[in-house]
Amino acid sequence: MASIIRARRGGPGGRPPGSAPNAWRWVVLIVAGVYFLIPLWSALRFAGIKSFGSVVSEDGFTSSLGLSVRLAVVTTVITIALMLPTTVYVHLRLPKVRRLMEGITILPIVIPPVVLIVGVLQIAPGSLKNTPYLLALVYVILAMPFAYRAIDAGLRALDLKTVVEASNSLGAGWINTLWRVVLPNLRTAMLSAVVLTVALVLGEYTMASLALYQTFPVWIYVNSQTSGQVSVAASLLALFVTWLFLMAITVIGTRQSRKTGGGSVTLFTVARQETRGN
Amino acid sequence: MTANITGNTTSNAAADGIRQVSGTRGTSVVLQDLSRSFGATRALDGLSIEMAPGELVALLGPSGCGKTTALRIVAGFESADSGAVLIDGRDISSVPSNHRDMGMVFQSYSLFPNMTALDNVAFGLRMRKIGAADRRKRASEQLEMVGLAPQARQFPHQLSGGQQQRVALARALAIEPRVLLLDEPLSALDAKVRLQLREQIRTLQQRLGTTTLFVTHDQEEALSMADRVGVMSHGKLEQIAAPDELYEHPATAFVAEFVGIMNRIPGELQDGGTVTALDKSVPVMNQSADVSPGPVDVLVRPEGLRLQAVENGNGIVTTRTFLGSVTRVGVLLSGDVTVQIDKPSAEAAALAPGSSVSVTLPGDPVLVAPRS
Numbered sequence: 016m017a018s019i020i021r022a023r024r025g026g027p028g029g030r031p032p033g034s035a036p037n038a039w040r041w042v043v044l045i046v047a048g049v050y051f052l053i054p055l056w057s058a059l060r061f062a063g064i065k066s067f068g069s070v071v072s073e074d075g076f077t078s079s080l081g082l083s084v085r086l087a088v089v090t091t092v093i094t095i096a097l098m099l100p101t102t103v104y105v106h107l108r109l110p111k112v113r114r115l116m117e118g119i120t121i122l123p124i125v126i127p128p129v130v131l132i133v134g135v136l137q138i139a140p141g142s143l144k145n146t147p148y149l150l151a152l153v154y155v156i157l158a159m160p161f162a163y164r165a166i167d168a169g170l171r172a173l174d175l176k177t178v179v180e181a182s183n184s185l186g187a188g189w190i191n192t193l194w195r196v197v198l199p200n201l202r203t204a205m206l207s208a209v210v211l212t213v214a215l216v217l218g219e220y221t222m223a224s225l226a227l228y229q230t231f232p233v234w235i236y237v238n239s240q241t242s243g244q245v246s247v248a249a250s251l252l253a254l255f256v257t258w259l260f261l262m263a264i265t266v267i268g269t270r271q272s273r274k275t276g277g278g279s280v281t282l283f284t285v286a287r288q289e290t291r292g293n
Numbered sequence: 294m295t296a297n298i299t300g301n302t303t304s305n306a307a308a309d310g311i312r313q314v315s316g317t318r319g320t321s322v323v324l325q326d327l328s329r330s331f332g333a334t335r336a337l338d339g340l341s342i343e344m345a346p347g348e349l350v351a352l353l354g355p356s357g358c359g360k361t362t363a364l365r366i367v368a369g370f371e372s373a374d375s376g377a378v379l380i381d382g383r384d385i386s387s388v389p390s391n392h393r394d395m396g397m398v399f400q401s402y403s404l405f406p407n408m409t410a411l412d413n414v415a416f417g418l419r420m421r422k423i424g425a426a427d428r429r430k431r432a433s434e435q436l437e438m439v440g441l442a443p444q445a446r447q448f449p450h451q452l453s454g455g456q457q458q459r460v461a462l463a464r465a466l467a468i469e470p471r472v473l474l475l476d477e478p479l480s481a482l483d484a485k486v487r488l489q490l491r492e493q494i495r496t497l498q499q500r501l502g503t504t505t506l507f508v509t510h511d512q513e514e515a516l517s518m519a520d521r522v523g524v525m526s527h528g529k530l531e532q533i534a535a536p537d538e539l540y541e542h543p544a545t546a547f548v549a550e551f552v553g554i555m556n557r558i559p560g561e562l563q564d565g566g567t568v569t570a571l572d573k574s575v576p577v578m579n580q581s582a583d584v585s586p587g588p589v590d591v592l593v594r595p596e597g598l599r600l601q602a603v604e605n606g607n608g609i610v611t612t613r614t615f616l617g618s619v620t621r622v623g624v625l626l627s628g629d630v631t632v633q634i635d636k637p638s639a640e641a642a643a644l645a646p647g648s649s650v651s652v653t654l655p656g657d658p659v660l661v662a663p664r665s
Contacts, residue, residue, distance in 0.1 A: 174401060180370055181403040181461075183390045185417035185468060195416075199407040 055254075058247050066248035073245055079234035082147060086230065087216040089151040090158060094212050095205060097155065098162045103197060106170045107179060113167075120163040123156050131156070132222040147228045154216050161211035169204020173197075206267065214257050319346035319504045320381050320471040322367070327376035328528075329362055336362040337373070338528035347502040349495070350533070351509055351519035353551070359528040360508045361476060367506060368474050369393050380471060391420075396465030396503075398478040402457045404449040410436060410460045411445040417468035435463040438497065455486035462494065466501065473498065473505040479514060491518055512552050516540070524548045545579065546662035549592050556598065556632040557665060560591040568661050571607070571626075571654050578658040592660040595621060595635040599653045602644055606651035608632075610644050624652055 070076060105112050123131070135153055136144065143149045175197070182192040198205075223230040229237065231253060239246035322344040329337040337359045344350050352360040365371040367378050369390030377384045385393060396417075404413050414435050418428035436442050439459040449457055458478055465473060475494070479487045495518045498505050509515050515522045516536040523533035524547070532544040543549035560570030562584060567574045570591040600622060611631065612623035620641035622634050632652065636644070644650060 173406070174403075177399050177401050177403045178405060180368075180390075181397065181399060181464075182405070182416070183370075184368060184393075184395055184397040184474075185464065186391050186394075186420035187416070188391050191420060196405050196407075200405070 055251070058251055062244045062248040062251060066244045067252065070245055070249045070252060073238065073242070073249075075229065075234050075238070076249070079229050079231045082228065083217055083231035086147065086151050086154065087213045089148060090154040090216050091209050091212045093151065093155045094158045094162045095208060098159065098166055098208070099201075099205070102163060102166045102170060103175070103193070106167075106175050116163065117167075120160045124160050128157070128219075128221040129225065132225045136226060147226075147230075150223055150226055150228060150230070151216075153222055154212075154219065157219065157222075158212040158215050161215065162208040165207035165211060166201065166204050169201045169207075173200050210261055213260065217253065217257060319348075319502045321346050321379075322472055322504055322506065323377075323379040323382075324363065324367065325377045325379060327363060327366060327373045327378070329359075329366065329371065329373050335528050337366070339376070340525075340528065340530055341376075342523055342530065342533060344504055344506065346504055348520045349498055349505040349507060349518060351507045351515035351522045352525055353509060353512055353515040353522050354525035355551070356510060358525040360510075360525050362528075363525075364474055364476055364506055364508045367472065368395055368397055394468065394471045395474055396468055396470030396472075397474040397476065398458065398461045398465050400477040400480055402449065402454065402481070403461055404452075404457055404464070406449050409446050409448055410441060410452065413449070413460055414464045414467050417464060421468065432463075432467055435467045436460070438466075439463045439493065453486075454482050455490060458482065458490060459493070462497070466497065466503070470503065473503045475505065475507040477509055480509070480511070487514075494518065516552070522552075524551055526551075542578075543660065546592060546660055549660050550662075554595055554633060556593045556595065556634075557590040557662070558593060558626070558630060558632060559628060559664065560589055560661065562586045562589045562661055568659065570659075571652060573654050573656065575654050575656055576658040578660050584661055584663055588664045589661045590664050591654075592662055593632075593654065595633045597655070597657065597659075598632060598634045599655055600624065600634045600636055600644070601651050601653075602648060603651045604649060606649045608650050608652045610646050610648050610650055613641060613644065613646060624650055626652060 102116075105116055132153060135149070139149055143152070178196055178200070179192055182196045187195065218232060219230070220232040220236065224233045224236070231249075235246050235249050235253070238249065322342075324340055324342040327337050327340040328335070340359065340363055342350065352363060354360050362371060366373050369385075369388065373386070377386050379385070380393075404410075405416065408416065411429065411432050415428045415432035418431055423431070433442065433445060436445050439462055441456060441459055441463070444452060444456060444460075449460070452460065458481075461478070478494070479490055482490065491514060507515070507519060516539070519536065521533055521535055522539050524531045524539065526547050532539060532548045534542075534544075539548065540553050543552060549555050558570050560568045562568050562577070563574070564586050566577050566580050568577050568589060568591055575591075596619075608624040608626045610622055611625050612621075614621040614623075615638060616635075618638060619635045620638045622636055622641055622644055624632050624634060626632060634652065
């Protein structure tokens with residue numbers, strides 16, 4: 016997590032190390048670190064190292080994790096397939112709609128998941144109700160705010176209109192322009208969108224449990240009733256895997272972005288391309 | 294490379310039956326009565342321009358005058374409400390922008406950030422399905438032409454602004470475009486780089502003979518680079534002429550004041566096509582102008598006024614600016630009117646601020662404009 020919120024070193028206006036604001040930075044970091052780490056440490060103490068070995072052999076572990084991963088994949092594919100063209104189109108052709116889009120995409124955060132899933136279960140056709148992939152469709156809505164913002168930040172950094180017109184004037188049609196010019200420059204943004212979507216699906220509990228599907232978080236809860244230590248070990252494992260995933264994205268994204276001119280990459284902002292003086 | 298491009302362009306020209314002007318090569322471009330509105334704003338209002346093959350025409354005007362809209366219609370990024378764009382006599386209004394064969398250099402840096410300078414230049418060739426080895430060779434040659442061969446492997450963010458625009462120029466020229474479109478390509482650069490690149494663009498353009506439409510709001514840029522300059526205002530072409538013609542014989546008051554420095558002196562317009570100013574009646578150049586007899590402003594260039602040191606003259610010297618061979622003298626006339634007058638520097642030395650002078654009109658025809 017530290018690397019995600021890592022402050023950029025140096026740069027104009029940077030203060031010399033050791034000055035007062037820098038000390039405050041450390042205070043905040045340590046307080047926040049203690050706040051997050053103590054529960055984790057306690058959970059680790061409670062579960063004990065041995066429980067980690069038995070997590071995998073626990074009943075229902077494989078099937079619930081499998082379901083969650085499948086849902087994550089389906090959700091991610093649908094989310095990217097929907098949000099990428101939409102956001103690109105809005106940027107290029109309907110810039111005035113951007114504010115409206117921001118408003119609409121924030122709705123899933125404002126509406127409680129319970130309301131959403133109860134409504135969906137009421138109106139969903141029977142054929143959909145009988146498949147867990149109904150959850151994927153709802154997760155697409157939940158992931159929308161994160162995916163939209165990640166892709167939007169990437170597009171803002173690109174000066175999309177000029178780049179697309181340049182590509183057009185050089186003879187590239189829409190497919191070539193999207194494939195060779197737009198997408199390669201959105202790699203980091205899409206990576207962010209994917210990570211956020213996957214993290215959201217792997218951690219979602221309310222909807223899955225109300226729709227009566229045993230996804231990984233639901234399994235952890237159910238299992239905690241019978242075997243507390245194993246279930247805590249499982250959630251720590253899940254946390255650790257997700258965290259590794261986020262770290263990997265940040266590192267890969269930053270390397271990619273350095274190559275083509277950006278700074279370090281965070282999940283929501285793709286650093287704007289810097290230009291040296293004339 | 295030059296020979297190669299020339300050869301290709303000429304053979305294409307022959308195939309398409311281009312109207313060729315002797316001694317030039319390239320494509321003719323005609324903007325025919327273009328109009329375009331954005332909501333209630335009329336961005337273009339019946340714009341017509343004919344460009345000869347190999348000509349560099351600059352569209353000059355204040356922001357919002359429609360010059361960029363005109364360029365974007367030629368490029369295919371906007372469509373005209375009415376009118377047509379003819380390339381070699383063929384209407385290309387229905388041809389999509391990626392099939393128009395037009396190289397374009399943009400105002401903002403438009404290089405693809407994910408590609409090296411070389412890959413950027415080679416992109417257009419790749420879209421034309423030219424083999425990898427051939428396109429690398431041609432792209433390298435283009436980079437060499439703009440003096441950036443050593444930077445071929447660098448990414449855009451590793452290049453300075455001037456270098457980026459040179460790569461963008463090489464990229465636009467690599468496809469051997471029928472028309473080169475320049476949308477204020479120098480405005481983001483600092484003065485020194487701007488001057489260098491201006492010369493480089495003009496030299497390359499003349500060498501390759503590519504018909505070029507250049508949009509700018511910088512009169513110095515337009516006058517120094519273009520074969521002809523079209524001055525635009527409110528979506529209309531005020532005048533299109535060679536730079537010297539534009540400066541010496543502006544067709545309208547707008548052109549006169551937009552190009553170069555212009556003095557406004559109060560005068561009285563008479564019925565017979567003369568105007569009285571500074572106690573002298575002189576003929577009016579723009580008699581058709583929409584100005585009715587009565588109080589008007591007479592427009593005169595700094596070099597178009599006579600200035601002499603006299604006792605009790607009609608003006609007092611206020612400033613003196615040394616410009617090299619000439620010195621620009623600021624003179625305060627009665628009625629709180631200040632005029633700028635150019636004098637050879639040797640003569641201006643005697644005109645110290647505060648000294649009394651006489652300012653007169655030599656008697657040549659002048660432009661008049663409604664009193665401001």
